[in-house]
Amino acid sequence: MTSIFFRSIKFLIGAGFVFVLLLALLGSITGLINEPPKQTAEQALHKHPKELELASNGPLGKFDTGQLQRGFKVYKEVCATCHSLHMISFRNLKDLGYSDAQVKKIAKEWAIKQPVFDEKAGTWGERDNLPSDRFPKVYYAGTGNPPDLSLITKARHDGAAYVHSLLTGYGEKPDPAVAAKFPEAMKTPEGMHFNPYFANLNIAMPPPLVSDDQVKYDDGTRATIDQMAKDVSAFLVWTAEPTLQKRHQAGLAVVIFLLFATGLAYGAYLTVWRGMKH
Amino acid sequence: MSFPWARHYEPKNPVMKWVDERLPLPRFVYNAIGAGYPVPRNLNYFWNFGILAGLSLVIQIVTGIVLAMHFHSSAAGAFDSVNGTIMRDVNAGWFLRFAHANGASMFFVVVYIHIFRGLHYGSYKAPREMVWLLGVVIFLLMMATAFMGYVLPWGQMSFWGAQVITGFFSAIPVVGDWIRIWLLGGYAPDDATLNRFFSLHYLLPFVIAGVIILHIWALHIPGSNNPTGVEVKGEQDTVPFHPYYTAKDGFGVGIFLILFSTLIFFYPDYLGHPDNYIPANPLSTPAHIVPEWYFWPFYAILRAFTADFILPAKLWGVLAMFGSILLLFFLPWLDRSPVRSANYRPMYRVAFWVLVADVLILGWCGGSPAEPLYVIISQIAAAYYFAHFLIIVPIISRIETPRPLPNSITEAVLGDEGGSRITATAATA
Numbered sequence: 001m002t003s004i005f006f007r008s009i010k011f012l013i014g015a016g017f018v019f020v021l022l023l024a025l026l027g028s029i030t031g032l033i034n035e036p037p038k039q040t041a042e043q044a045l046h047k048h049p050k051e052l053e054l055a056s057n058g059p060l061g062k063f064d065t066g067q068l069q070r071g072f073k074v075y076k077e078v079c080a081t082c083h084s085l086h087m088i089s090f091r092n093l094k095d096l097g098y099s100d101a102q103v104k105k106i107a108k109e110w111a112i113k114q115p116v117f118d119e120k121a122g123t124w125g126e127r128d129n130l131p132s133d134r135f136p137k138v139y140y141a142g143t144g145n146p147p148d149l150s151l152i153t154k155a156r157h158d159g160a161a162y163v164h165s166l167l168t169g170y171g172e173k174p175d176p177a178v179a180a181k182f183p184e185a186m187k188t189p190e191g192m193h194f195n196p197y198f199a200n201l202n203i204a205m206p207p208p209l210v211s212d213d214q215v216k217y218d219d220g221t222r223a224t225i226d227q228m229a230k231d232v233s234a235f236l237v238w239t240a241e242p243t244l245q246k247r248h249q250a251g252l253a254v255v256i257f258l259l260f261a262t263g264l265a266y267g268a269y270l271t272v273w274r275g276m277k278h
Numbered sequence: 279m280s281f282p283w284a285r286h287y288e289p290k291n292p293v294m295k296w297v298d299e300r301l302p303l304p305r306f307v308y309n310a311i312g313a314g315y316p317v318p319r320n321l322n323y324f325w326n327f328g329i330l331a332g333l334s335l336v337i338q339i340v341t342g343i344v345l346a347m348h349f350h351s352s353a354a355g356a357f358d359s360v361n362g363t364i365m366r367d368v369n370a371g372w373f374l375r376f377a378h379a380n381g382a383s384m385f386f387v388v389v390y391i392h393i394f395r396g397l398h399y400g401s402y403k404a405p406r407e408m409v410w411l412l413g414v415v416i417f418l419l420m421m422a423t424a425f426m427g428y429v430l431p432w433g434q435m436s437f438w439g440a441q442v443i444t445g446f447f448s449a450i451p452v453v454g455d456w457i458r459i460w461l462l463g464g465y466a467p468d469d470a471t472l473n474r475f476f477s478l479h480y481l482l483p484f485v486i487a488g489v490i491i492l493h494i495w496a497l498h499i500p501g502s503n504n505p506t507g508v509e510v511k512g513e514q515d516t517v518p519f520h521p522y523y524t525a526k527d528g529f530g531v532g533i534f535l536i537l538f539s540t541l542i543f544f545y546p547d548y549l550g551h552p553d554n555y556i557p558a559n560p561l562s563t564p565a566h567i568v569p570e571w572y573f574w575p576f577y578a579i580l581r582a583f584t585a586d587f588i589l590p591a592k593l594w595g596v597l598a599m600f601g602s603i604l605l606l607f608f609l610p611w612l613d614r615s616p617v618r619s620a621n622y623r624p625m626y627r628v629a630f631w632v633l634v635a636d637v638l639i640l641g642w643c644g645g646s647p648a649e650p651l652y653v654i655i656s657q658i659a660a661a662y663y664f665a666h667f668l669i670i671v672p673i674i675s676r677i678e679t680p681r682p683l684p685n686s687i688t689e690a691v692l693g694d695e696g697g698s699r700i701t702a703t704a705a706t707a
Contacts, residue, residue: 017664020587031650246372
């Protein structure tokens with residue numbers, strides 16, 4: 001009896017796991033029948049971001065510095081009121097084509113100053129920003145929790161396209177037929193704003209880009225809402241990874257070299273194995 | 279330890295001779311991966327993956343050591359040191375970081391193929407059980423190392439992943455919560471957790487390297503398996519590892535590096551999760567907590583157990599998840615068929631490919647949200663996974679009639695030219 005038990009222990013353990021899983025399966029199926037999953041308002045009304053063509057897209061994409069400068073201007077004049085950019089230093093702006101003197105000026109004139117602690121007096125004061133400083137943190141007292149934007153295009157699915165769609169999506173009203181099915185979800189709470197690109201449809205951020213020419217571009221580009229949204233999205237791709245263009249260029253060289261080296265290695269393999277059937 | 283016709287190391291250079299007499303390290307390397315190791319001549323490209331796994335470990339250790347020079351192991355500084363300092367200010371820091379993060383994925387891709395190669399060609403069977411057992415140990419160590427490494431950047435998925443994985447231990451009755459607090463060094467992941475994970479994440483790769491030496495040592499006693507699963511009969515069945523397999527591995531390494539570089543330079547975030555670019559926030563739980571893709575099949579098994587039966591469902595899930603790996607230790611004794619290669623085992627061959635599909639389905643479910651449909655599919659797939667190893671394989675090994683085996687590797691390779699009875703399958707193997 002015991003020897004049969006030990007010989008069949010693998011079947012018993014296997015049957016045990018399978019039994020418990022089938023029990024769980026039965027539970028899941030009855031659950032599914034008794035309470036069929038209902039489509040939620042988010043599933044019905046949430047939209048995927050619109051396609052966004054940027055110069056930095058694709059495996060060999062490059063930054064368009066003109067667009068990055070425009071995007072920086074949008075950030076500076078619109079977003080910077082509430083959103084930090086804490087992983088970027090002022091000196092990094094040289095990547096966008098600004099000179100040392102321009103960077104110094106931008107840093108000095110930045111509205112939020114660098115906090116400094118006075119060791120003698122034990123009090124906090126502030127000083128002008130220097131090119132070596134990171135962008136100072138923005139403290140926001142109102143509703144919502146404006147995230148730091150340094151990595152935002154990496155921290156959301158579809159990155160730049162998401163930012164662009166979110167910024168231009170405030171006016172998009174839901175399909176009335178679908179919306180009628182979710183009367184509760186359609187009541188936008190006080191102080192919130194409906195935006196179909198936001199995960200739970202209601203966002204605390206008021207529409208930041210409200211009219212054309214809200215930002216005055218220096219290069220003659222027409223500052224439509226869509227253009228401003230595109231430019232700031234492109235800028236935020238740069239802030240998320242300033243080394244992106246370098247990465248693409250290095251990658252091209254590395255892959256070309258490796259293709260060549262692998263070709264040689266394949267030749268070596270054929271030469272070594274010549275005459276040896278395998 | 280090796281075949282009688284293995285070449286012997288004869289240093290010609292007086293310096294090497296002097297060294298060899300005092301410390302036979304050059305001889306050891308020569309016998310392990312040099313001309314002194316006779317290898318079956320018929321190995322296919324699936325036999326490249328052992329070397330590729332070793333290369334992956336070396337890449338992880340080298341990039342990891344440099345990254346550790348710039349990493350701040352604290353809850354306040356970790357995220358900024360990775361995404362700020364290393365990615366922006368350290369010379370080629372972005373390359374090191376992307377190489378290390380994607381290197382972990384490449385390591386798992388290679389090891390999974392290596393494991394399934396072993397399953398297909400019966401490399402776990404006598405006399406290679408010890409090679410297989412040590413391999414499972416390496417796999418477990420890799421999983422622990424990868425999990426702790428993913429916690430280090432201290433993003434949202436790092437934090438909540440640590441929360442979920444250490445939560446497994448609280449499923450243990452009576453002492454579970456106490457063990458969890460002891461592991462974390464607190465009630466939730468924090469500085470103490472991050473620092474011990476960093477310490478262990480630095481230690482374990484060297485433990486893996488040690489077990490790899492044992493793995494190769496154990497392999498060299500019987501020598502490598504081969505696609506026919508027939509043992510080496512004589513010198514004509516083998517070629518010296520160097521230059522034959524060093525040349526073939528060189529080509530394999532080239533292909534590996536091309537794919538690896540494509541990931542690093544063009545799609546570095548493809549395998550990652552956007553939420554890990556959000557700093558850890560203990561007060562905000564992500565909508566879906568998902569581990570890295572290489573844990574998805576096991577995550578699906580964990581989540582498949584939704585019914586309490588004697589034990590609570592959570593404990594069943596944890597037992598089954600660990601059990602799904604631990605049962606690999608018993609595989610050499612679960613499969614009693616004397617034939618190794620699936621090429622000669624018509625029933626096992628089908629079961630093998632169904633298992634591959636099953637694990638892919640489990641992976642797909644594990645990466646999806648825990649919605650009813652995915653849960654149902656993962657329950658069926660998890661049940662099949664256990665049934666495969668504990669019921670189907672033992673039964674197949676009793677009832678299956680294997681196809682005739684070639685008399686030797688050489689006969690299989692030379693096929694009709696050898697002028698002996700051989701099946702078509704054997705010739706293509």
